[in-house]
Amino acid sequence: MKEVTNPVSASPAITPAQFVERMERGAASAAAAGLDGLLIAPGPDLAYFADYLPIATTERITLLVIPAVGEPTMVVPLLEHDSATATRAAGAFGIVDWADGTDEYVPTAALLERSGRYAISDAAWAMHLLALQQKLPEARFESISRALPMLRAVKGDDEIDRLAAAGAAADATFEDILSVRFAGRRETEVAADLARLLREHGHSQVDFTVVGSGPNGANPHHEAGERTIEDGDMVVLDFGGIMDGYGSDTTRTVHVGDPTDEEHDVFEAVKRAQQTAFDAVAVGVACQEVDRAARAVIADAGYGEFFIHRVGHGIGMTTHEPPYMVEGEEQPILPGMCFSIEPGIYLPGRFGVRIEDIVVATEHGAQRLNNTSRELHIVR
Known part of the structure; x- marks a missing residue:
């Protein structure tokens, strides 16, 4: 490929x-x-x-x-x-x-x-x-x-091109959302901005726009609600949809104003976990090893019990499909598999952090299809 x-x-x-x-x-x-x-x-x-x-x-x-x-x-x-x-x-x-x-x-x-x-x-x-x-x-x-769980799991070059284009459109959406005001607005308003931007950047279908502010960020699948985003909030943004028949799915976590030392440390743990899982991707390695790599970093940081979901899922014509990067999945990674890497830490009643990229497995390791900065962005 x-x-x-x-x-x-x-x-x-x-x-x-x-x-x-x-x-x-x-x-x-x-x-x-x-x-x-x-x-x-x-x-x-x-x-x-x-x-x-x-x-x-x-x-x-x-x-x-x-x-x-x-x-x-x-x-x-x-x-x-x-x-x-x-x-x-x-x-x-x-x-x-x-x-x-x-x-x-x-x-x-x-x-x-x-x-x-x-x-x-x-x-x-x-x-x-x-x-x-x-x-x-x-x-x-x-x-x-x-x-036949691998029937559509290995993507052809034409499919990878479409996934890359959808990923680039999601990246452009994130870059644009950084200039939007967060503080004083409801989660639903920011979610509407994400949906609008995804369409402006070429998506024909918007599947989800998670905006989890403050304590709502501790729910990985929080539906954007009427909570007003406040100064000092960590905000999880997870969004994607369909473009040219193939899916996008990316997560970035931003902060309204300056983070506390604890918030910064949690964010850095997730960032390290995401990079470690990315580095673990190699042809022939069992899918579960990618999950294990991220989980070990978060456990070592003292937050193991607060990483409550698998580290990744396949993506193609749907946003969730095989292969799954999860404990117990011994299917070896093959060139052309496309999947998410999305570790997170969720502190109930307080805040959450998640960083997610779609990657494609190649003979030389993983290649990201999302390329926006994985640093903690400060928004207003």
């Missing part, structure tokens, strides 16, 4: 040949895992394999069947036939449609082995999976993220 340089906001379109390659790789992965195929439901998996995001009429089944051996086929409602055949990937799979008033599960069941073993998208609706199980009582269905 190539090194990431000068990310741009507009990446070339994914070609039909690339979708074919993705489906071929999916079929090979299924075969290697002893599966008879993959069942790809609407959501990020279907967008990844077939460039298709149908209208969310969840009561009608849409399913791409990628057999371990044979040609992929998409089952679609008749009224969506034209949409399914208009995607860039349409020539890579056959189409079977069904009409309202007929048994919609018959066409799908006909494509499956009676006693086959299939991995199905986590986004599939239970009503459809249960109906297929009734049609094929001897078949076995498994969560795709359990059976």
